[in-house]
Each structure stands twice: as C-alpha cells, then as structure tokens.
Amino acid sequence: MENGKFDVIVCGGGTSGTAAAVAAARTGARTLLIERLGALGGQMNVSGPPGFSYAHLFSPRGEQVIAGFAEEMHSRLLKENHALPHRDEDNVYRRRTGYTFSFVDPEWWGLEIFRVLVESNVTLLLHTLVVGVTKDGDRVTGVIVENAAGRSTIEAKIVIDCTGEGDIAVRAGCDYELLPRDMNEPHSLCFTMDGVDWDEFMTYMKENPQEFQLRGAAGLSQEEKIANLRQVTDPADLGEIMGFFSIIKELLAKGEWHDYAGMGFFMAPRPDGGDRGVVQAHFQHSAQVPDLWSCDPWDLTKGEIEARRQIMIAAKAFKKYVPGFKKAYIVKMGTELRLRDGRRIMGDHRLTGAEVAAGARFYDCIGKSAFPAGAVHAANNSTLATVVRNGEVGGLPPEGGSHDIPYRCLVPRKVENFLVGGKHISTDRAAYQRFLQETVVTGQAAGAAAGLCVKKGVTPRALEAEEHVKDLQAFLRAQGVILDGVH
Numbered sequence: 001m002e003n004g005k006f007d008v009i010v011c012g013g014g015t016s017g018t019a020a021a022v023a024a025a026r027t028g029a030r031t032l033l034i035e036r037l038g039a040l041g042g043q044m045n046v047s048g049p050p051g052f053s054y055a056h057l058f059s060p061r062g063e064q065v066i067a068g069f070a071e072e073m074h075s076r077l078l079k080e081n082h083a084l085p086h087r088d089e090d091n092v093y094r095r096r097t098g099y100t101f102s103f104v105d106p107e108w109w110g111l112e113i114f115r116v117l118v119e120s121n122v123t124l125l126l127h128t129l130v131v132g133v134t135k136d137g138d139r140v141t142g143v144i145v146e147n148a149a150g151r152s153t154i155e156a157k158i159v160i161d162c163t164g165e166g167d168i169a170v171r172a173g174c175d176y177e178l179l180p181r182d183m184n185e186p187h188s189l190c191f192t193m194d195g196v197d198w199d200e201f202m203t204y205m206k207e208n209p210q211e212f213q214l215r216g217a218a219g220l221s222q223e224e225k226i227a228n229l230r231q232v233t234d235p236a237d238l239g240e241i242m243g244f245f246s247i248i249k250e251l252l253a254k255g256e257w258h259d260y261a262g263m264g265f266f267m268a269p270r271p272d273g274g275d276r277g278v279v280q281a282h283f284q285h286s287a288q289v290p291d292l293w294s295c296d297p298w299d300l301t302k303g304e305i306e307a308r309r310q311i312m313i314a315a316k317a318f319k320k321y322v323p324g325f326k327k328a329y330i331v332k333m334g335t336e337l338r339l340r341d342g343r344r345i346m347g348d349h350r351l352t353g354a355e356v357a358a359g360a361r362f363y364d365c366i367g368k369s370a371f372p373a374g375a376v377h378a379a380n381n382s383t384l385a386t387v388v389r390n391g392e393v394g395g396l397p398p399e400g401g402s403h404d405i406p407y408r409c410l411v412p413r414k415v416e417n418f419l420v421g422g423k424h425i426s427t428d429r430a431a432y433q434r435f436l437q438e439t440v441v442t443g444q445a446a447g448a449a450a451g452l453c454v455k456k457g458v459t460p461r462a463l464e465a466e467e468h469v470k471d472l473q474a475f476l477r478a479q480g481v482i483l484d485g486v487h
C-alpha cells in the first residue's frame, strides 16, 4: 500500500498522540497516527498503567478543571462499567481524604481508543518507527519511517511529536533541556499482583494504622485519619498504600529488600469484575532505577536489568511478609521501563514552576492543570520527595485552584510546521506537564491546532496571534475542554 500524503501526522500513539490524532481529524484534517507498537496508549496501558489512571481532573477545591477528551474517554468507559465515577459524595473515605480519582480501566481504555480513532477517521500506521523528518529549510515537510517494509517517507503539512521523549523534535533540530543523569527522576518497571486476600490485608491495616502513611484532606488529625480508615469496606477506596514501616525495617536488616524504593502499591480496581474483591495490587515504584538518561539506550538497558532484579526482591518480600499476599502472584508486567524524566522541548513559552504556583493565566490558554509543580520520585526507601532544583519554584496553584497551559508551550522554537504534545512540552523541570491528564490536554490542543493551521493556511507559530488563538479556543471549548470559569 502507498504511504500517501496527509494534512497532519502524529508521531506516537500514547495518551497525547491519540488525543492529538482525534482532535486533528475532527477539524476535518486528513490525519495519520504512527505508532512503533501494535497497541496504543503508551504509558497509560502498555508500559503502564499509572497508579492513578485519570486522577486530578478536579482541583483540590473540588472544581473540575480538566474535561475534553479525558472526560469523553472516561464517560464512554463509565457507561460500559470500565471506569469509576469521578466523585462519590456518599463515600466518606474518599471525600475525607480529598481523593479525586476518576479511575478508568487501562486495559479497556486500550481497546476503546481503537474504536474512537476509527470513528474519527484517523488513519493508523502501526508497527512503524518514525526515525526522522524531511525538511525544506526550517519547514518540516514530512516524516521518515522504518518498518517491516523498509525505510520510506510520508508527506504532511504539519507534524506533531507525541513520542513522550521528544525524539522526533530533536531530530528535527529543536532545542531541548535535559537534566544531568544524576538529577533525573528514577525510571520504573511496573507490575500487577492478583490473588490478594483483601480481608486479611484490610484487617492488618486497620489494626496497625501506625505502620502506614495515612491519607487525609488538609487539617485532619492522625486520629481522624485512623477513624476514616476504619470505615473503609472496599479496598479500592484506599487508592494508594505506602508504609509497612516495621516490615521494611526488618527486611532491610535481613537483606530482603533493596535500597531503591519504599514499600507500597496502588489499588487497581476492575469495575466490571462484580462486587468488591476484584481489585489488584499495582506496583509502580517498587523497582526504581536512578541515574539513567531516557534518551540513552545503553542506560535504559542497564535499567531494564536492574528493575527486574528489584521486582523479584519486591514480589518475594510481599508474598513472604505482608498479610494477605501469601497467595498473590504477578499477572502483568510492563513491557519496558516507564520513563519519568527526559527531554523537554523548548518552545515559544517555557512554563515555570513559579507560574504554576502563582496559578498563572495566559491569553493563549489551551487547558488547565491543578497538579503541583516540583513533586519528584527519589530512588531510596522513602520513594517520594519534593525537591525544587536549580532555584526553580514548586507548589500548588493558590487556594486549591488551577493554572493555564499556554499554546506557545506546544510550538517549538526554530522549526516550522511542527508541534509537540504530551510529556515533553516546553516547561522548566518543576512545571513538567507529564501527568496523564495533562498529556491528554496538551495532545488534544496540539491536534486541534494542527488541524486549524491546515484549514487557515497558517503555521503553528502564526496561530499564536490572538485572532487565531481565539478560533483554537472556540474549537477546544466545543470539544468540551475547560478553558475558563474555574479558579
């Protein structure tokens, strides 16, 4: 089959790339989505799932700040019982802990997304690696691909890099930032365990609350948190469990735990699995490997080997020492390391942690986020650390509100007819927009912008002008994206 010509080519079919392709196609653009694997979803379900698949669509003050394509997928899956409702006011534990956890089943997400892409008339080219771009001066004119049929080129009016790591942007000549190896967050290989006796586990947890990091909305005392915990009947409500303080101490003394993570896991409910009990334990930071560059395959190879060593230690320790895990077994493992830190492609605006912490507003807002700047993982037994580096600023937007994400963060400097969406958009390290919900927001906006550029016959950089941005915003609003009316 001939490669053909397209209006828009999206490179990479993760959460950002799929959102981008659907948005571009809905503007009427002839859109091609190229993915190196046979599955779509990237870190959402292939090398994932994330502990919180679709969290933080709501700000801490309780307003929904992210909708658009994220909401569309959530509601499609909710109708078929493959998602949990955003908020459940009757659920005292979730309400009191401030959870905004709109769980979607990542496996069903990975099925449903194919249906949405086909319905939206996106052309798919899977099992194909994008290896570069074709250019005429500064202008990108298409992509170079490699697959079982060999090497070929495909022309496009606009190309969007949604590879998560900005690999195509770098090959196109864009500027990027990358921290030194030892300042990168560790990367993780994830795995899921089934066969847990949740009654036994919950009894242990309720009888030993001091062994856990208890969750609670701001201002709750430890006693109130314990009282909350004791009300929980469905383990799915616990969301995330970290701690096992005495167990890990004993394990470290015996040499039966490693030095790179604390003990804990996320609850992975299967909403279509019937009543309570069909919950799996998902481990996404029990195998953490530091000092690796996500753009160095030798580093990544080292990481894959080390992560598997850590998983063997972690799974054995849980089975041997954690009440309820005696008969648990691994049912799923990521196909590859999930990459936390990597390149950020520098664009016409570089969003900063200070802007996030100030709840900044921009004329060219294409979506919102309520996630704090500056939270990072550390490869040690405490697992999480909030570190602000290089004099950057971190923190939550004021009063539990949100901040704007400007369109200019999606427009790389130097190169024309080219956009980025997803994890590697233009930010400083503290403001990294790498959370799942954020990648959907920026992917959807990049796709819509590319489609509008084709329609209007302007470049993505020219679209930054207020008169054009207004049209982009109108299109996004019509697609359900939240741009205004919230804190």
Ligand SMILES: Cc1cc2nc3c(=O)[nH]c(=O)nc-3n(C[C@H](O)[C@H](O)[C@H](O)COP(=O)(O)OP(=O)(O)OC[C@H]3O[C@@H](n4cnc5c(N)ncnc54)[C@H](O)[C@@H]3O)c2cc1C
Pocket: 011, 012, 013, 014, 015, 016, 017, 034, 035, 036, 037, 040, 041, 042, 043, 044, 048, 050, 051, 052, 053, 054, 055, 128, 129, 130, 131, 162, 163, 164, 165, 167, 187, 188, 284, 338, 339, 340, 421, 422, 423, 424, 434, 435, 436, 437, 439
């Ligand atoms: C360990 C870990 C835990 C996390 N936990 C959470 C969490 O609990 N909640 C949350 O919201 N977020 C979480 N995240 C973040 C989130 O999962 C990712 O940042 C997000 O999924 C990235 O989406 P993306 O579309 O930008 O990139 P990706 O999901 O990486 O998608 C990129 C896609 O491009 C494809 N690709 C790459 N290169 C090429 C190429 N050259 N040619 C063709 N295709 C290519 C890949 O195969 C992939 O499908 C976590 C991340 C990590 C690493």
